[in-house]
Amino acid sequence: MIASSYVDVIIDGAHLRVSTELLEKYNQPGPRYTSYPTAPEWDDGFGETDLREVFKQADSNPNRAPLSLYFHLPFCESLCLYCGCNVVISKKHEIAIPYLDHLKREIDWTSREVSSSRQVEQLHWGGGTPTFLSPHQIEDLYSYINARFSFSDTPEVSIEIDPRVTSDDHLRALLRVGFNRVSLGIQDFNPLVQKTVHRIQSFADTRKLFDTCRKLGFESINVDLIYGLPHQTAESFTDTIDKIIEIAPDRIALFSYAHVPWMKKQQGSFARFLPEGMEKFRIFTRAIDRLTRAGYRYIGLDHFARPQDEICRAQDDRTLHRNFQGYTTKAGCDLYAMGVSSISGLEDAYAQNWRDLPSYYRAIDEGRWPVMRGARVSREDKLRRSVINRVLCHCSVVKREVERDFNITFDYHFAAELHRLKELEADGLVRLSEDRIEVAPLGRIFIRNIAMIFDAYLSAEKQQVFSKTL
Ligand SMILES: C[S@@+](CC[C@H](N)C(=O)[O-])C[C@H]1O[C@@H](n2cnc3c(N)ncnc32)[C@H](O)[C@@H]1O
Numbered sequence: 001m002i003a004s005s006y007v008d009v010i011i012d013g014a015h016l017r018v019s020t021e022l023l024e025k026y027n028q029p030g031p032r033y034t035s036y037p038t039a040p041e042w043d044d045g046f047g048e049t050d051l052r053e054v055f056k057q058a059d060s061n062p063n064r065a066p067l068s069l070y071f072h073l074p075f076c077e078s079l080c081l082y083c084g085c086n087v088v089i090s091k092k093h094e095i096a097i098p099y100l101d102h103l104k105r106e107i108d109w110t111s112r113e114v115s116s117s118r119q120v121e122q123l124h125w126g127g128g129t130p131t132f133l134s135p136h137q138i139e140d141l142y143s144y145i146n147a148r149f150s151f152s153d154t155p156e157v158s159i160e161i162d163p164r165v166t167s168d169d170h171l172r173a174l175l176r177v178g179f180n181r182v183s184l185g186i187q188d189f190n191p192l193v194q195k196t197v198h199r200i201q202s203f204a205d206t207r208k209l210f211d212t213c214r215k216l217g218f219e220s221i222n223v224d225l226i227y228g229l230p231h232q233t234a235e236s237f238t239d240t241i242d243k244i245i246e247i248a249p250d251r252i253a254l255f256s257y258a259h260v261p262w263m264k265k266q267q268g269s270f271a272r273f274l275p276e277g278m279e280k281f282r283i284f285t286r287a288i289d290r291l292t293r294a295g296y297r298y299i300g301l302d303h304f305a306r307p308q309d310e311i312c313r314a315q316d317d318r319t320l321h322r323n324f325q326g327y328t329t330k331a332g333c334d335l336y337a338m339g340v341s342s343i344s345g346l347e348d349a350y351a352q353n354w355r356d357l358p359s360y361y362r363a364i365d366e367g368r369w370p371v372m373r374g375a376r377v378s379r380e381d382k383l384r385r386s387v388i389n390r391v392l393c394h395c396s397v398v399k400r401e402v403e404r405d406f407n408i409t410f411d412y413h414f415a416a417e418l419h420r421l422k423e424l425e426a427d428g429l430v431r432l433s434e435d436r437i438e439v440a441p442l443g444r445i446f447i448r449n450i451a452m453i454f455d456a457y458l459s460a461e462k463q464q465v466f467s468k469t470l
Pocket residue numbers: 076082083084085126127128129130160161162163184185186187224225226255256257258259
């Protein structure tokens with residue numbers, strides 16, 4: 001018989017020992033819950049009429065929510081082989097011209113659906129690589145948006161930038177128009193990893209761009225890293241983490257590499273070099289250890305922040321929220337998304353645009369909303385979404401709060417879920433008491449598994465479309 005191996009990890013000051021058996025038990029496919037119901041549950045029959053109805057409903061609600069706006073800019077000059085996002089690869093920058101034309105028409109339509117009293121609290125440009133656009137195109141697009149929506153006095157205005165294609169002119173243009181937050185794609189500094197995933201990016205160049213962002217005065221700088229990339233080891237990734245600690249970003253997103261070769265064929269090319277199971281887990285736990293020792297707080301799932309960051313305060317105050325962009329302090333906004341493949345998330349519905357450019361262009365050229373699928377969110381969905389968000393954001397579910405918001409008796413409504421949670425309690429993931437469910441330190445690592453207990457749609461078969469939870 002093979003003796004069980006284990007990893008020691010310190011979370012929230014607690015020393016934990018995780019065995020291979022426990023890891024294998026919980027490292028199963030599962031959603032990341034940027035929405036609930038999750039995307040595979042959405043309906044292809046949800047179309048333009050539904051979308052208009054949903055927009056109208058959101059805007060006529062007397063307690064209409066402030067706005068969060070998302071714009072998808074899908075272009076990249078080259079393909080990073082790990083990439084799971086919706087991208088269009090081209091070195092020809094003219095490709096952006098017809099895209100911006102169509103996007104502006106969608107912006108016109110969307111802006112007409114929201115009353116001017118609803119202010120933009122949050123705006124994000126994601127991709128792809130938004131800095132594929134020239135500084136001039138950035139200023140032009142931003143002023144187009146600015147002229148059609150009204151902004152609050154303190155909006156969070158953020159953008160994803162790829163340091164390999166972002167110039168100082170880009171950064172100055174971003175600041176001029178109003179961007180106050182940047183997110184730098186890094187992933188890993190190891191040369192072998194970079195070569196294997198086709199993303200060569202030196203520490204020196206990245207650091208130079210980072211320092212320019214600081215000098216120019218962006219309020220917050222985030223970096224994206226991925227653990228679980230081909231050829232990564234706990235030791236090699238520690239070197240990347242140490243370099244990150246040296247540049248000291250305000251926030252760090254440490255994503256688990258999502259291996260979905262059935263959707264992203266190119267990921268198959270390096271499958272045999274992927275660290276898996278215990279090795280991947282070691283990379284993650286070593287990074288947690290290093291980052292928390294350096295003073296970062298582990299917010300949850302894949303996010304870290306400096307203790308003075310407002311995201312930490314929001315977690316303490318139980319006002320932290322989660323949407324398609326991840327964790328946010330701007331709770332209660334309706335998210336209106338524009339651009340190919342983008343996803344809107346309103347109180348009562350989700351809607352996704354066509355994921356390929358020809359379908360997106362065709363719909364707009366024919367004067368139709370480019371919506372591909374969507375979902376209405378039922379009362380029961382909202383209740384479960386709220387419980388899942390509490391798990392992921394607050395690490396606890398206070399039953400009384402849910403009862404107050406949804407007029408239910410928690411123990412009665414969730415009797416089956418509470419029963420299933422007993423097994424997770426025995427494994428040390430949660431603490432169950434009369435008035436609350438609390439995520440134990442070990443549960444911080446397996447937090448998706450805890451959230452999955454409250455997912456009414458998940459079955460063993462449906463689970464398979466997701467990447468693994470760790
Ligand atoms: C939409 S991408 C934009 C980043 C920007 N284009 C760049 O490359 O610098 C945002 C982030 O998603 C993450 N990401 C992309 N594919 C992923 C995958 N398969 N698994 C986990 N994270 C992934 C990466 O960390 C990436 O920085």
